[in-house]
Amino acid sequence: MIQQTVYDLLLGEHLVDSGDAVLVAVSGGIDSVVLLHLLHALAPRLRVTLHAAHLDHAIRRNSAEDTAFVIDLCDRLAVPLTTERIAVPALAAAQGTGLEEAGRQARRDFLCRVARQHNCQVIALGHHADDQAETVLHRLLRGSSASGLAGMRLHHGACIRPLLRVTRADIEEYAAEHHLNWCEDASNRDITFTRNRIRHQLLPQLREFNPRIDSHLVALAERLAVEEDFWAGLVAEHFDRLLTDSRDGLRLSVAGLQALHRGVRRRVLRHALGVVRGSVMTLAAPQIAALERLLHGSSQAQLDLPGVWAARRYGELWLRTAAPSCQPFSVVVDGPGIIDLPQGGRLIFSYGPPQGEGVLAVEFSAATLFFPLTIRSFQPGDRLRPAGGAGSRKLKELFIDAKIERERRRSWPLLVGEDILWIPGLRRCDSHWPTPSEEQVLRVVFEPALP
DSSP states (O other): OHHHHHHHHHHHTTOOOTTOEEEEEOOSSHHHHHHHHHHHHHHHHHTOEEEEEEEEOOOSTTHHHHHHHHHHHHHHHTOOEEEEEOOHHHHHHHHTOOHHHHHHHHHHHHHHHHHHHTTOSEEEOOOOHHHHHHHHHHHHHHTOOHHHHTOSOSEETTEEOTTTTSOHHHHHHHHHHTTOOOOOOGGGGOTTSHHHHIIIIIHHHHHHHOTTHHHHHHHHHHHHHHHHHHHHHHHHHHHHHHEEEOSSSEEEEHHHHHHSOHHHHHHHHHHHHHHHHSOOTTOOHHHHHHHHHHTTSOTTOEEEETTEEEEEETTEEEEESSOOOOOOOEEEEOSSEEEEOTTSOEEEEEEESOOOOBTTEEEEETTTOOSOEEEEOOOTTOEEOBTTSSSOEEHHHHHHHTTOOHHHHHHOOEEESSSEEEETTTEEBSSOOOOTTOSOEEEEEEEOOOO
16 A cells, blocks of 8 residues: 555656656665665666665764664665765764754755765655654744745655655554564654654644644645745745845845735745745744844844844845955055055046046045045044035935945045045045146046946
8 A cells, every 4th residue: 555655646746757866865764664665666667766875873872783784775675875974963063053953964965965976866755744743843833934834845856755645654564564674763762852752742642632633734734835835936026026136145125025915025035034044944933023123123223143144224135144244444545546445446546637527536636635645444433524515524424315334334445635535436525626727636536346
């Protein structure tokens, strides 16, 4: 029965195609042993080839025995095998993560690498229906959104889960029927792990309320998975429409996000966070809600989320993996010439006849302004006596009026003599004007960095 169920699933859901090379993840536990045995039996009918992969996590003292078992199993089935050993406890300590998360990441990286090495189109994992029920509960307890409650997918990226509609009882029955041996992992009974507490404590209690709770959780995940597939296309459309810039992190239109229905907006924000972080793993609803609040806060508000720095900068929501770093700079200009700016772009100094000023060019009296001059970054308290204005003003106020965001203020070049002479692209000072009779002026041209 289980063999036909898996065969129908593989074909009906298009998990494999004729001619595929399938990498089978084999830990040595009953689930992966049954998976390998099933796929080995079905391979001729499916017209696929198999390659197995086993990762020793080096967590248990006898983990090498599991490796030896898997090697013997694959030899008997004549399935090629790749093995590797990674010290997951040391990896977890170095990364500052838990054993479970470090193990998942190490296993994911290992399987993807082996699949590439052996040109395998898909990676078969041994997760079954009981695992799905546990996953849904685990994510519910962690505060996951509907996307998380969709659980594990039958097909996600290169990974397939042929046993996802098969129960643990079905797997045990198959193993007994075919006289299969497997390795028992004592850590599966260690209730210090959250998933094991769910399996051995929470689910048994829930079955007292409803004996069919497992199947209901699996059905819930399948329904949500179908809805998530619909949402994925819609969210991608909104994301592409609202994306204003992707050269330095992501920038999205605040007005566009605010105009969306709240349900759509939260999904777009979650998608954007996933793009920046490279994954939506560990993202929870409170983090999405915090990002949503940023849209309605100060035009210069910002916050730090796991793996993402987020800031509202006037009409845009800016997302990066980390806050931008802007180092102060100061460059002395001894005479005419070209000065390359630390943040990109350049200033060109020359003497010549007046040509007129513009947004990116300014002219000073050569009779009153002399070298050396300085090009430097903004400093708190800086003031300018702007042309056409009354008195002096703080540069901060001028930047705010021009809607220049904080990070650009710190990298904006200022031309300075005894006082600030020019904010290139914004305002000049109300001094050192050339007289109508002057034939030679000091002309300064600003060439911004190309986008």
